[in-house]
Amino acid sequence: MQTYAGISVVNALPSWYGSSMAVNLTVSVSIKEAEKCKKNDILIDTILNFFHEKYGIPCLDINVESQIPEKSGLKSSSAVSTALIGEISKKFGIEIDVPKYSAILSLKAGVSYTGALDDATSSYYGGVSFTYNKEFKIIDIKDPPELSAIILPRGGRNIKIDLQYLKKYRLIFEEIFRVSRQNIVLGMKLNGILVANILGYDINEIEVALKKGALAAGITGNGPSIFAVTKIGEEGPIVDALSKFGNVIVTRSVGYVSRD
Numbered sequence: 001m002q003t004y005a006g007i008s009v010v011n012a013l014p015s016w017y018g019s020s021m022a023v024n025l026t027v028s029v030s031i032k033e034a035e036k037c038k039k040n041d042i043l044i045d046t047i048l049n050f051f052h053e054k055y056g057i058p059c060l061d062i063n064v065e066s067q068i069p070e071k072s073g074l075k076s077s078s079a080v081s082t083a084l085i086g087e088i089s090k091k092f093g094i095e096i097d098v099p100k101y102s103a104i105l106s107l108k109a110g111v112s113y114t115g116a117l118d119d120a121t122s123s124y125y126g127g128v129s130f131t132y133n134k135e136f137k138i139i140d141i142k143d144p145p146e147l148s149a150i151i152l153p154r155g156g157r158n159i160k161i162d163l164q165y166l167k168k169y170r171l172i173f174e175e176i177f178r179v180s181r182q183n184i185v186l187g188m189k190l191n192g193i194l195v196a197n198i199l200g201y202d203i204n205e206i207e208v209a210l211k212k213g214a215l216a217a218g219i220t221g222n223g224p225s226i227f228a229v230t231k232i233g234e235e236g237p238i239v240d241a242l243s244k245f246g247n248v249i250v251t252r253s254v255g256y257v258s259r260d
């Protein structure tokens with residue numbers, strides 16, 4: 001099964017309300033029955049153990065092909081977990097709420113702070129998710145504006161995230177969530193700049209992208225990747241400017257995908 005990376009509209013850590021926009025970088029997971037169970041990454045093994053214990057599925061060989069750097073803010077963990085859960089549910093005929101179980105099992109594996117239902121929803125269904133992660137509730141999924149996403153992909157996040165400190169900003173992130181439901185691009189701009197400031201990232205690249213005409217720019221997720229968005233066809237000056245800081249990926253927002 002194939003799922004998507006995403007860029008944050010609203011980071012869910014401060015208020016539990018989260019929103020993410022799917023972009024066209026993909027993860028593909030395939031599975032094959034195996035004689036012996038092998039050891040995998042913690043997230044994959046947590047998911048396999050759950051399905052083994054609850055539904056008696058056999059040992060599986062897992063193949064992950066990912067275009068998303070790990071620990072990047074680009075939703076790599078949600079893309080891997082939704083693709084794997086979706087593939088297992090299809091192969092073994094298990095009816096399950098894929099994003100919800102991605103959230104539950106990501107928490108169990110210790111790779112997520114809130115379960116990241118916002119990220120799991122956009123990874124699996126495309127579009128722009130709006131979720132309340134505390135209750136594993138999807139509030140809405142919207143089709144995104146047609147946008148070019150210009151990304152400085154950076155993995156291996158190594159900053160310490162102080163969840164209690166982030167929660168001091170709950171009210172302003174709740175407000176950004178409300179704004180985002182009316183205006184996705186304004187929401188991701190406010191969120192992206194504020195998260196950069198709160199987590200102590202350098203805002204130079206964000207400022208450069210905005211000066212070159214980006215509609216929004218900022219940190220995605222907990223970073224360290226930087227994103228900018230523009231109308232399609234207007235990427236040139238931003239790509240040129242951001243290329244001075246590293247290799248740039250240009251991709252697009254992804255619309256809602258029916259999984260029926």
Ligand SMILES: Nc1ncnc2c1ncn2[C@@H]1O[C@H](COP(=O)(O)OP(=O)(O)O)[C@@H](O)[C@H]1O
Nearest residue numbers: 041043064066070071072073074075076077080
């Ligand atoms: N290609 C992959 N193969 C296996 N596991 C992966 C892969 N990409 C991400 N993961 C899992 O996701 C975790 C990273 O999650 P997270 O820090 O939330 O990243 P991101 O900010 O990109 O969403 C990794 O530690 C690993 O458990």
Ligand SMILES: O=C(O)C1=C[C@@H](OP(=O)(O)O)[C@@H](O)[C@H](O)C1
Nearest residue numbers: 012073112113114115116221222
């Ligand atoms: O762990 C979590 O619950 C989350 C992590 C962040 O994303 P990244 O994992 O992409 O940094 C954040 O944007 C998301 O809303 C929730």
